[in-house]
Amino acid sequence: MTTKYLFFTGGVVSSVGKGVTAAATGLILKERGFKVAVQKLDPYINVDPGTMSPYQHGEVFVLDDGAETDLDLGHYERFIDIRLSRVSNFTSGQVYAEIIGKERRGDFLGGTIQVIPHITNEIKRRVGLVAKETGAEIVLVEIGGTVGDIESQPFLEALRQLRNEVGRENVFFIHVTWLPYIGATGELKTKPTQHSVAALRSIGISPNMIIARSDYPVEDGICDKIALFCDVEKNAVIPMVTSDVLYEVPLLLEKAGVGDYLVEKLKLTATRKPDMKPWQKLVDNVRKPKPAVKIALVGKYVELQDAYMSVREALKHAALANDVEVEIGWVHSVDLEKDKGWDIVQGADGVVVPGGFGSRGIEGKIMAARYAREKKVPYLGLCLGMQVMCAEFARHVLDYEDANSTEFDRSTSAPVIDLMTDQRSITDMGGTMRLGLYPCVLKEGTKAAEAYDVPQVDERHRHRFEFNNSFRAEFEKAGMVFSGLSPDGKLVEIAELADHPYMIGSQFHPEFLSRPMRPHPLFVGLMKAAKERSKK
Ligand code: GLN
Numbered sequence: 321m322t323t324k325y326l327f328f329t330g331g332v333v334s335s336v337g338k339g340v341t342a343a344a345t346g347l348i349l350k351e352r353g354f355k356v357a358v359q360k361l362d363p364y365i366n367v368d369p370g371t372m373s374p375y376q377h378g379e380v381f382v383l384d385d386g387a388e389t390d391l392d393l394g395h396y397e398r399f400i401d402i403r404l405s406r407v408s409n410f411t412s413g414q415v416y417a418e419i420i421g422k423e424r425r426g427d428f429l430g431g432t433i434q435v436i437p438h439i440t441n442e443i444k445r446r447v448g449l450v451a452k453e454t455g456a457e458i459v460l461v462e463i464g465g466t467v468g469d470i471e472s473q474p475f476l477e478a479l480r481q482l483r484n485e486v487g488r489e490n491v492f493f494i495h496v497t498w499l500p501y502i503g504a505t506g507e508l509k510t511k512p513t514q515h516s517v518a519a520l521r522s523i524g525i526s527p528n529m530i531i532a533r534s535d536y537p538v539e540d541g542i543c544d545k546i547a548l549f550c551d552v553e554k555n556a557v558i559p560m561v562t563s564d565v566l567y568e569v570p571l572l573l574e575k576a577g578v579g580d581y582l583v584e585k586l587k588l589t590a591t592r593k594p595d596m597k598p599w600q601k602l603v604d605n606v607r608k609p610k611p612a613v614k615i616a617l618v619g620k621y622v623e624l625q626d627a628y629m630s631v632r633e634a635l636k637h638a639a640l641a642n643d644v645e646v647e648i649g650w651v652h653s654v655d656l657e658k659d660k661g662w663d664i665v666q667g668a669d670g671v672v673v674p675g676g677f678g679s680r681g682i683e684g685k686i687m688a689a690r691y692a693r694e695k696k697v698p699y700l701g702l703c704l705g706m707q708v709m710c711a712e713f714a715r716h717v718l719d720y721e722d723a724n725s726t727e728f729d730r731s732t733s734a735p736v737i738d739l740m741t742d743q744r745s746i747t748d749m750g751g752t753m754r755l756g757l758y759p760c761v762l763k764e765g766t767k768a769a770e771a772y773d774v775p776q777v778d779e780r781h782r783h784r785f786e787f788n789n790s791f792r793a794e795f796e797k798a799g800m801v802f803s804g805l806s807p808d809g810k811l812v813e814i815a816e817l818a819d820h821p822y823m824i825g826s827q828f829h830p831e832f833l834s835r836p837m838r839p840h841p842l843f844v845g846l847m848k849a850a851k852e853r854s855k856k
Contacts, residue, residue: 323451324490324586327479328462329527331497331516336533337569338496339392341560342462343399344570345494347599348579349458350400353591357456358396359408359447360389362464363471367413371750378626382780382832383408386756391629392462394832398633399570401835407449412471415442435474443478444485457588467495468519480524492586495520495527499534499542508534510545517550528585529556529578537561556581567836568603571596602640602836610645613850616668618688620681622650631674631702634834638843642851653684665691670698670822670850673705675782675829679728686712698822698849700842703783706815706825707737710787710795713817717798727785736795738788746784754781758806760813760828766803768814768824771845777804779813779828786827787812822849 326345330338339360346356362369369377370388381394389409397404419442423433450459463479465472483491497513513532520527530552532538538559547554558576563569573579574596583590615635621627632648639646649668655661665671671692673685685705689712692699701709707725714723714736722729725737746752757778762769769775789810792802804814804826817823822845834840 321457322490323456323486324458324588325447325482325486325492326458326460326582327491327493328460329476329493329495329520329525330463330466331495331520332466332500332512333498334466336496336498337560338462339390339395340399340566340569341494341496341531341573342392342460343395344573345578345582346396346400346460347570348574348594348596349460349582350402351592351594351596352579352583352588354458354588355454355456356400356402356458356460357408357450357454358393358400358402358404358460358462359410359450360392360396360462360464361443361447361475362390362409362411363469363475364411364464365413365416365471366411367417367750368409368411370753374621374627375624378624379629380782381630382755382782382829384757384778384780386751386781388751388755388782390464391626392464394630394633397832398835399567401837405453407446407453410446412474415439415446415474418442436477439474440478440481443475444482447478447482458586467516473523476520476523476525483525489587492529492582493520493525493527494529494531496531496533499532499536499538501534501536508536508538508542510542510549513546514549527552529558529581531558531560533560533562535562565603565606567599567606571599571603598837605640606636610639610643611851611854612647613639613642613644613670613847613854614647614649614668615670615672615846615850616649616651616665616688617672617674618651618653618656618665618685619674620653620676620685622652625650628674630829630831630834631672633836634831634840634843635672635847637834637836637839638847640836641839641844642847644847644851644854646847651688653681653688656684656687657681668697668850669854670700670846672846673699673701673708674831675703675705677704677727682708682724682728686715690716693817693820693823696821698846698853699820699824700822700846701825702831703781703827703829706827707785707787709823709825710736710800710815713795713798713800714791718794725785734791736788736791737785739784740786743784753784754786756780758813758828760804761807761809762814763801763803763805766801767816767822767845768803768842771824771841773841776807779826779830780832781828783827787815821852822846 328342379391387406499508543557649664651661685708714720720734723734724732830840
């Protein structure tokens with residue numbers, strides 16, 4: 321079987337939705353019976369986004385095998401409903417680290433190491449790994465950044481070479497661009513698209529399809545112009561107007577004939593007709609007016625909502641399952657410390673405290689947890705959100721005034737959250753946390769067990785600290801239930817309050833496994849409890 325490659329490049333500006341486009345394309349191909357795999361190439365020099373600031377990079381999406389990856393992998397998993405692995409994301413940093421490591425070991429026998437062929441060979445090797453590991457018939461590869469960036473050049477060069485090596489008939493380039501709108505004349509402009517295609521062609525790549533993103537309807541004449549100037553077939557110019565519903569993108573691509581066009585051009589044989597009805601139903605449901613449920617999301621990177629991409633999506637999935645509309649109130653935890661933002665928390669039917677690192681805003685999160693516990697407002701704590709829930713409980717129920725996680729206070733008299741033993745000797749920050757999928761055994765009769773409705777689950781982790789077992793008995797006596805434990809019973813994975821409608825914290829990140837059609841049970845539980853409250 322020959323692997324077919326679909327390469328997605330971006331033109332004109334960043335943030336045009338290349339990731340969503342690739343994800344949606346993957347879905348419409350999967351719907352035709354093909355085995356698809358997806359990969360994102362990130363041209364920056366960082367080894368992975370794990371150590372990058374959420375302000376710069378948005379969310380870090382964690383995979384089953386513990387890879388800390390780009391948030392676009394979240395789109396791929398949610399749209400295509402697949403589980404990806406480490407090979408699905410790599411950066412310039414990883415490529416260079418590999419090559420420099422080999423050079424230091426003497427593997428190149430004194431040869432001069434160059435971008436071509438050494439770096440480009442390593443890029444091609446890593447692209448090839450996906451098909452090898454997954455056995456996919458179609459590999460969709462998204463190249464981060466915008467054509468013209470210095471950093472992405474070796475990547476594009478590698479893909480150009482790959483095209484000759486795997487055969488031109490097996491490679492298809494999709495260029496995603498942006499049509500700016502000039503208000504004064506009321507027109508969409510194609511010139512930036514033409515220029516970005518020219519830049520792509522100057523390095524030897526002619527796109528086979530152009531997906532032209534726009535905030536305004538794209539007239540046929542515009543598509544004609546793009547086809548003519550950019551040398552692509554008219555029916556390979558796909559206008560893609562911004563949709564208010566993210567999950568509508570696969571429907572729009574399908575309607576525009578992208579799936580059939582790809583099958584024809586790549587000489588593939590589809591084994592079934594795509595059934596987009598479930599997606600249509602999903603989108604219709606999103607658009608249907610529903611009662612609103614307000615959720616206060618108390619984080620510290622709230623200025624950049626991309627930092628909580630999967631949390632936001634998981635809340636939306638859970639809302640759909642409960643037939644409500646979620647209105648997320650973004651609350652900066654530092655504001656709560658300054659007596660600001662409380663109106664949003666007080667007006668909410670539920671509180672979510674997501675993951676995070678470092679001490680900034682911790683007190684505000686603890687205040688939010690206290691409020692949720694005392695006022696019996698449904699609460700879901702995700703990783704750090706579980707940790708602050710425990711610190712709050714220790715402070716105000718068990719009267720350990722200075723209870724804390726040792727991440728924030730090393731000299732606390734009640735270190736209820738502490739560094740995991742196997743983390744103590746670690747000095748490197750990159751890729752060294754407890755990462756990826758771990759099993760969790762649920763305790764019968766608890767809210768968590770009721771929500772999941774199975775005895776054991778596997779969930780994705782990303783943390784260094786954990787619940788300190790020397791406090792377990794005391795917590796339990798005072799009404800905290802450890803409803804999820806590692807199979808050996810040593811690690812607390814889920815904590816919940818007995819006397820509360822729904823106050824649950826998980827040491828893992830459930831948001832990474834939520835899917836539009838399969839919402840995550842802990843989020844569904846939160847939304848159900850919040851819906852109940854909103855009725856009162
Ligand atoms: N900073 C905390 C820890 O390392 C929580 C991490 C998180 O929320 N992902 O344990």
